[in-house]
Amino acid sequence: MTLPGTAGTGTRGGVREWGRRALGAAVSLLSPAPFACLVCGRHYRFASGAAAAAGPAISHRLCPDCQDSIPWIGRIVCPVCGRPETCGDCARREDPAFICSRSAVTYDETIRSWIAQYKYRGHEALGAVFGDMINIAFTGLRRELERRDPAFRFDAAVPVPLSMERLRERGFNQAEQLASAVAGRHGPPLARLLIRTRDSGKQSEKSRMERIRGTRNLFAADEAEMAALIARVQAAASARSGGRTDGGRSAFSRSPGGRSQFAADHSTGARPVILRLLLVDDIYTTGSTVNACAAVLKTAVAHRDPGIRPEIYVVTLARS
Secondary structure (H helix, E strand, O other), X not given: OOOOOOOHHHHXXXXXXXXXXXXXXXXXXXXXXXXXXXXXXXXXXXXXXXXXXXOOOOOOOOOHHHHHOOOEOOOOOOOOOOOOOOOHHXXXXXXXXXXXXXXXXXOOHHHHHHHHHHHHOOOOOHHHHHHHXXXXXXXXXXXXXXXXXXXXXXXXXXXXXXXXXXXXXXXXXXXXXXXXXXXXXXXXXXOOOEEEOOOOOOHHHOOHHHHHHHOOOOEEEOHHHHHHHHHHHHHXXXXXXXXXXXXXXXXXXXXXXXXXXXXXXXXXXXOOEEEEEEEEEEEEOXXXXXXXXXXXXXXXXXXXXXXXXXXXXXXXXXEO
């Protein structure tokens, strides 16, 4: 019998060559298909045992070299902003409106380049990578909070808004995409509670004092979205209490002045309902943007129902 690709006088050599080709074809069929790295475009094969320390969630989207270049934040020194070293901004801020912030990576030249590709050069596929990265930061934050309170949960994920000018220019809000990634994987519903009142220009081009001054009256609450969230929180609290308060009154009946009886009851010393909001942005630099957003959220909640006590936490992709 003559095998394909063999001649009668070279049967043994032909068999060896045929076997080599067959083995190569089998290996190709069994090996994982090559991936194109979303950052550098280089093709590579993903091996399940070669996941980086950050976990396999992003290892099939980045080549090993690009994955190794990610400057993950591991050790936290500043308990407020999560910076891996002492933070002068937090030391100078007397009364932050948010409780704490955590970030996935340090904003170095590598991350600066990746974010620029994503935000300004149309490389929107990187959004999936950034979604995986910020979820690593969120998981760390949640575990940190659950160590203090095993029942801890967030009520909503709130993206920092863009101005309409920036949104039309870019076509998407990077903070909202990051918040959607967290909401889709971990459950806190996305709530667009904030609007941007004007375009403040690129924050990366401003000094610390310019950033602080520029955030004054920069954000406002979306009243319709806020009303819907407060109603949901009130309904959940009412369900937990059986819909009644002391004396048999409805927990959320209105007083003659229009104030929620729920608020009136809690203003007299009853235990308040805690509303835990997760504010999401792409880059934390001085904290002035997220602090301004958190202050607006706290004021808006207090205006709607003083019986609800808001707690604002922050998660960002990068820490400058």
